[in-house]
Amino acid sequence: MSTSSTSWSACLMTAVLVGLGLTAGVRPAYAQQRDPNHPAPLDTISVEAYQGWKQFELNCARCHGEYGVGTSFAPALIVSLKDGGTIPTKELFIQTVCAGRPEKGMPAWCSLGLEMDKIQNIYAYLKGRADGKIHAGRPGVKAGPEPGKSSS
């Protein structure tokens, strides 16, 4: 293969990748880290809560609002999960998310295939939000021992 056709195909590849990124709204993780205008994370949270934040933004935020603040369509989960709120326990949260309230527009996430560990991680994030321990905004993840490695 000649040099010119190699660089042409590399160029085409880049164009395809950029096009995909734009249409799907995907920003690769490295782009976020290198963006000098991106604000530093406000809170450093557990791996579970961080994964929960990502799952929440992926699956729930379009109805429940970014960071759980609610929309005109679905309630603010940072209020629902407060002590004395409509969803005061983890058990009730899991049950509600799993079964949903399809007749009221809340999907049944277990039948949609959302795994239980993801629902639990979402709970960890939203409970932290409801308790005022995690603020609205992009969180950072706590540096710790890598999974599977001993901390000693």
Ligand code: HEC
């Ligand atoms: C298509 C829109 C939509 C999506 C997506 C959605 N929800 Fe909901 N959710 C609703 C609506 C609407 C309600 C209120 C139902 C009602 O009136 O009882 C609700 C209610 C809830 C409640 C009960 C709140 C309360 O105070 O009673 C919880 C908990 C909840 N959603 C969690 C989630 C989680 C977690 C996700 C993501 C995995 C999610 N929802 C995704 C629409 C949505």
